Amino acid sequence: MKFSADNWVRENIRSLQSYSSARDEFEGTARIYLDANENPFGTELNRYPDQKQVEIKVLIGEELEIEPEQIFLGNGSDEAIDLLIRASCDPGKNRVISIAPSYGMYSVCSAIQGVDIDMVLLNEDFSLSADRVISLFRNNHKLLFLCSPNNPTGNLLDEDEIIKLVRAFNGVVVVDEAYIDFSDSQGLTGLLKKYRNLVLLRTFSKAWGLAGIRCGMALGHPEIIIYLSKIKYPYNLNVLTQRKIREVLNNPIYVYEMIGLIVKERKRMAGELQKIGGVLRVYPSEANFILIKLDEADYLYAELIKRGVVIRNRSSLELCSGCLRISIGTREENEFLLKEMQNILA
Ligand SMILES: Cc1ncc(COP(=O)(O)O)c(C=O)c1O
Known part of the structure; x- marks a missing residue:
């Protein structure tokens, strides 16, 4: 059956008259703006931001090679996680599925909306089995x-499983x-034109x-993006945020350099962590963090905190017993962490 966003959203969202401001009804640049009860004196931030975020959507579209209407x-x-759930799920009636272990906000936002979530465990090696999800x-x-x-x-x-x-x-x-x-993949933006429900x-x-x-x-x-835009707060991205995005997208070179440094450090850290006695497993990573497994995860976590180093204890998650997640820091930060880990686990 062909996916239709109109059928996917909740009835009340389909028929919602969203908030409309004078600047929705007017396009272009006016001589004076006396429509939004703003303060006329220039504090640099006395005006509301562009609620349609037109300029930065064009820049982001160019960066990601997609259309502004797809953003x-x-x-x-x-x-976005919250609005996707609120747009489509009637509390107590609709349900959400998520993989486990994974990012916690899918469950939190579902719970806030009063929507039950079904968790599908990944395989032991953290790969995805589509058939298990489909069942x-x-x-x-x-x-x-x-x-x-x-x-x-x-x-x-x-x-292919996705x-x-x-x-x-x-x-x-x-x-x-x-x-x-941070990964070797370009991601799935190339599939967006083909699949309406992605x-x-x-x-x-x-x-x-x-x-x-x-x-x-x-x-x-x-069709989906229009619904999300309809239910967002009108001015959800402030002036400073939009300004900063314009700035970085006009000069993204340093971002590519940072990514290169982080990936290089991740590879180095994976090797160094492997050498530390007590570390049972260093999982391969395509992100800016590394998951490791130890017998003494809780002890190491607590001792690192005493030394002023905070990492993430993920031991309580399914398939992750004894696991700690370490973000890749600067070279100096990573060196400090490695030294302290060696001291604690010696
Ligand atoms: C998988 C994943 N998605 C989303 C987010 C949140 O991103 P944002 O800062 O854009 O809300 C995080 C943050 O840690 C994350 O790990």
Whole structure:
């Protein structure tokens, strides 16, 4: 059955009259603006931001080789996760599917909306088995969240398995590509034109080094993007954030350099961690973090905190017992961590 965004969204969202401002009704540049009850004195920030984010969507579209109409911008990709659920899932009626272990916000946002989530365990090697996911599909499932490279495991999911799921699912398959720029893959933007029920998440928080500005993206068919834009807060991306994005996209060279350095450090760290006694396993990573397994994960985690080093304890997640996730820092930070780990585990 052909996917239709009109049938996918909730009834009340389909018929929603969203907030409209005078600047929605007017295009171009006016001589004076007396429509939005702004303060007329120039503080640099006295004006509301462009609610349609026209300029930065054009720049992002050029960077990702997609159309501006395929882009939704949110206050972090967390906003996109939340709005995808709120757009499509009626509380107590619709359901969401996610893989486990994976990023926690898919469950948190579902729970906030009063929507149950079905978790599908990855294989022992953290690969994805599409058939296992498909066996769970029910008519009331609206969203399937995948994450590639996956957090916290660091591996890319197999593209053929993902496509199998996109083809088999009646709802929308969301592939969270927050870490894709650290991987050898270009990601799945090339598939967006082919599959209407595929949405990708990207973010400025990781490779772009801009977690502080809070900007993430949902990329997908314009029919889905229009609905997300309809339900966002009108001015969800502030003036400073939009300015910063313009600045980096006009000069992205240093971003590519940072990515290169982080990937190089990740490869070096994988080798160094392997050498430390007590480390049972260093999982391969295509992201900007590494997952390791130890007998004494909780002890190491607590001791590192005493020494002022915070990493992420993922031991309580399914398939991750004894696992700690380490973000790749600067060379100096990584060296400090390695030294302290050696001291603690000696
Ligand atoms: C897989 C994944 N998706 C999304 C996010 C959140 O990104 P943002 O900062 O754009 O909200 C994170 C943050 O750690 C993440 O790991």
